[in-house]
Amino acid sequence: MSEFPTKVLTKGMIRKMDIVNQIEKEVKKYSEEYKNSSDDNYDFWNEHIKYVYKESIDLAKKYNANEEVVRLGALLHDIALICRMGDKKDHHINGKIMAEEMLSKYLYPVDKMNRVLSCIYNHRSSKNGTTLEDLCVADADILAHFDNIPMLFNLAYNRCNINLNEVREWIKAAFEKDYDDLSEKTKEVFKERYAQICKIILGD
Ligand SMILES: [Fe+2]
Ligand SMILES: [Fe+2]
Structure with missing residues (x-):
């Protein structure tokens, strides 16, 4: 430093x-x-x-x-x-x-x-x-990950060598883990936005 x-x-x-x-x-x-x-x-x-x-x-x-x-x-x-x-x-x-x-x-x-x-x-x-x-x-x-989804794709493709066939499942698992790690209080606050993000990115 x-x-x-x-x-x-x-x-x-x-x-x-x-x-x-x-x-x-x-x-x-x-x-x-x-x-x-x-x-x-x-x-x-x-x-x-x-x-x-x-x-x-x-x-x-x-x-x-x-x-x-x-x-x-x-x-x-x-x-x-x-x-x-x-x-x-x-x-x-x-x-x-x-x-x-x-x-x-x-x-x-x-x-x-x-x-x-x-x-x-x-x-x-x-x-x-x-x-x-x-x-x-x-x-x-954790919420910051959902504000920077391009970074998540960068991680998948460039660091974890995930291919196109697997990327949807990989991102879905990453989203679910992040959502699960939130406090119960923030899960409730974020619930609607989370559903919208999943719909747009994963087509769920
Ligand atoms: Fe951090
Ligand atoms: Fe940290």
Whole structure:
């Protein structure tokens, strides 16, 4: 990972800052660095994070969760992957460590920071979630797949070598797994949109 902000920030400077905006800028910058230095030019921000961010804000509003905590959790949930910090299987653990370092630079209040860190640590399943904010980020991480269906086809054809005869069944199984992984609350909210997506993409 490249440098965090190096200059010492004073309380006065921080008061005038929009922390969410600052973190968004940092995540975009790291995503750009990843894209420019990876073999597949994967664009974390445009292919994944921006959708998780949007979906998590919508869920936070629907569920009356703390929007600032959810925004920061969504922006930072995959920071360890974007910055290639440690193993993929541990990215929720390493992400939590990195996020704490990033937010501490802005003297972000500890109580709110712990809630953001919980979103990151628990984002891999809404079943692990302990708070409403955890649930918003974990469910948004799944809903983001439905916002970027071209990415799913790219995964099928180019990474998993699925052929044209098998792709419909493969996508159907991926949709069903994702839907099943959502919390019961979000399954209900998403039910109609899910049916429409299945109808359009799978002809069901
Ligand atoms: Fe993740
Ligand atoms: Fe993610």
